[in-house]
Amino acid sequence: MYHTSCEPRSHPDIQTSISFFIQNTSTSTNTMAAAGSVTHKVEIDSAADDISKLEALFSHPLYHMPTPPVPDGDWLLKVRTKRKEEERSTQQWLSANEDGYDPILWNTSAETHPPWLRFHLGISRWQMYQHKDPNLSALTQQLASHRIVSAVQKSGGTQLKLVMSFRNYGKALFKPMKQERHEETSVNLYYFSDFERHNAEIAAFHLDRILGFRRVPPVVGRLINVIKEIKDITTDHKLVTTFFTSPVGNACFYGQCSYYCSTEHAICGRPIMIEGSLAAMLPDLSLAQRRSWKCPWRRSYSRSKLALWETDNNYCDSVRKSPPYDRGTRLVDLIDMSILDFLMSNMDRHHYETFEKFGNDTFLIHLDNGRAFGRHSKDEPSILAPLVQCCRVRRSTLLRLRLLSLPPYRLSDVMRASLSQDPLAAVAPLLTEPHLSALDRRLATVIQTIQDCLEQHQHHSDVIYDDITDYPRA
Numbered sequence: 001m002y003h004t005s006c007e008p009r010s011h012p013d014i015q016t017s018i019s020f021f022i023q024n025t026s027t028s029t030n031t032m033a034a035a036g037s038v039t040h041k042v043e044i045d046s047a048a049d050d051i052s053k054l055e056a057l058f059s060h061p062l063y064h065m066p067t068p069p070v071p072d073g074d075w076l077l078k079v080r081t082k083r084k085e086e087e088r089s090t091q092q093w094l095s096a097n098e099d100g101y102d103p104i105l106w107n108t109s110a111e112t113h114p115p116w117l118r119f120h121l122g123i124s125r126w127q128m129y130q131h132k133d134p135n136l137s138a139l140t141q142q143l144a145s146h147r148i149v150s151a152v153q154k155s156g157g158t159q160l161k162l163v164m165s166f167r168n169y170g171k172a173l174f175k176p177m178k179q180e181r182h183e184e185t186s187v188n189l190y191y192f193s194d195f196e197r198h199n200a201e202i203a204a205f206h207l208d209r210i211l212g213f214r215r216v217p218p219v220v221g222r223l224i225n226v227i228k229e230i231k232d233i234t235t236d237h238k239l240v241t242t243f244f245t246s247p248v249g250n251a252c253f254y255g256q257c258s259y260y261c262s263t264e265h266a267i268c269g270r271p272i273m274i275e276g277s278l279a280a281m282l283p284d285l286s287l288a289q290r291r292s293w294k295c296p297w298r299r300s301y302s303r304s305k306l307a308l309w310e311t312d313n314n315y316c317d318s319v320r321k322s323p324p325y326d327r328g329t330r331l332v333d334l335i336d337m338s339i340l341d342f343l344m345s346n347m348d349r350h351h352y353e354t355f356e357k358f359g360n361d362t363f364l365i366h367l368d369n370g371r372a373f374g375r376h377s378k379d380e381p382s383i384l385a386p387l388v389q390c391c392r393v394r395r396s397t398l399l400r401l402r403l404l405s406l407p408p409y410r411l412s413d414v415m416r417a418s419l420s421q422d423p424l425a426a427v428a429p430l431l432t433e434p435h436l437s438a439l440d441r442r443l444a445t446v447i448q449t450i451q452d453c454l455e456q457h458q459h460h461s462d463v464i465y466d467d468i469t470d471y472p473r474a
């Protein structure tokens with residue numbers, strides 16, 4: 001199954017035109033004041049502690065595995081020198097399409113590339129970006145602060161989202177805030193009808209990175225002006241017709257989509273600013289085709305039916321015999337994804353995508369995490385079914401999970417630190433404390449599950465996929 005892109009073309013689509021030169025490829029006042037300053041100092045100390053834990057984590061050898069240089073063919077895109085006539089035709093085309101956009105000042109040399117282009121050029125067969133990628137802070141800063149010159153609805157998917165463009169032709173996928181961070185998903189709501197959460201998209205990016213996967217495109221939080229940054233600049237006529245002012249005077253819109261795009265479910269500013277997530281867009285499909293795969297452990301998306309894996313305890317036996325799960329890292333990568341999903345309680349992983357160019361030997365792109373972090377008071381054991389049923393896990397994943405369970409690297413602490421770096425942390429912490437504690441609790445469950453597997457199997461190697469043979473054994 002292939003996705004097609006059919007967003008309204010409202011602006012010069014330079015991300016596609018670079019195909020010219022990129023190939024597929026808180027008694028006394030005094031005491032009160034003193035107490036206040038003590039509390040403040042304690043908070044600062046513990047925030048600084050968390051930050052140093054995060055730094056220690058990212059400096060740990062488990063995040064610095066020696067890897068061979070990336071072969072040429074293992075980059076998603078490749079820069080090639082333009083021929084003279086291509087250069088001329090690109091320049092003519094660009095000078096005709098300049099409204100709101102900056103002139104193109106980059107060429108084939110890497111120093112001239114804007115952060116979004118560096119991001120695209122840094123995608124490889126096994127990861128979305130590098131560990132300690134020097135481009136990451138520039139990319140996220142731009143997503144968080146650059147002027148938005150275009151906002152159009154993204155077709156496909158069930159809930160409203162917008163593609164936003166920046167003056168330097170960078171693009172981001174915007175998902176607006178639909179519920180408060182402290183609101184738990186109602187127990188009577190099915191996973192498939194839950195509202196998406198902007199903070200889940202942000203937190204998923206941080207969690208995926210902390211787990212050492214680097215399979216989620218960078219996501220930042222941002223306050224968006226519903227009028228100036230959407231209504232006034234959109235060329236999407238259908239979107240414009242859905243704007244209105246609510247009874248209390250907030251600027252609202254609802255857009256067009258198959259779920260929750262109605263006046264009752266409008267997205268509203270307070271009165272005009274709204275929180276949202278902005279995910280760096282992946283390269284256009286015309287440059288890098290993606291393939292969408294049905295997840296073998298997907299749910300039935302029905303109120304009455306169970307999926308096969310819910311009733312058949314030997315379900316994994318058939319999966320591991322069928323391509324592409326029968327060889328390479330596909331099965332263990334799917335299990336990595338189910339660990340990520342269990343930790344953040346995402347039951348909505350119906351599909352996953354890969355880059356077509358890399359065939360079956362490539363990482364799984366962890367897109368669409370908006371239904372995660374809905375509940376902290378309950379865990380959902382069935383999300384771990386792939387791990388429980390297959391009893392298989394990458395050794396590098398297990399070692400990082402164990403590291404994250406140790407007090408000096410505690411998952412909740414490093415997540416708190418990482419999320420504090422997002423611009424929306426200034427409004428309120430991206431994940432509430434109960435959600436952070438749930439991460440530690442769930443991590444213990446994952447580690448115990450693997451331990452049980454090891455006890456049930458005769459050989460260590462039946463359970464552990466040793467992807468780091470040269471890493472010392474504990």
Ligand SMILES: Nc1ncnc2c1ncn2[C@@H]1O[C@H](COP(=O)(O)OP(=O)(O)OP(=O)(O)O)[C@@H](O)[C@H]1O
Nearest residue numbers: 003156157158159173217279280281282367368369
């Ligand atoms: N960062 C991104 N860059 C490019 N395309 C993206 C990005 N994130 C998502 N997409 C594409 O947009 C589609 C819809 O996004 P997403 O799945 O997040 O929305 P959704 O409304 O939850 O969709 P669905 O209801 O199908 O689950 C995805 O299938 C994916 O192909």
Ligand SMILES: [Mn+2]
Nearest residue numbers: 158348368370
């Ligand atoms: Mn979805």
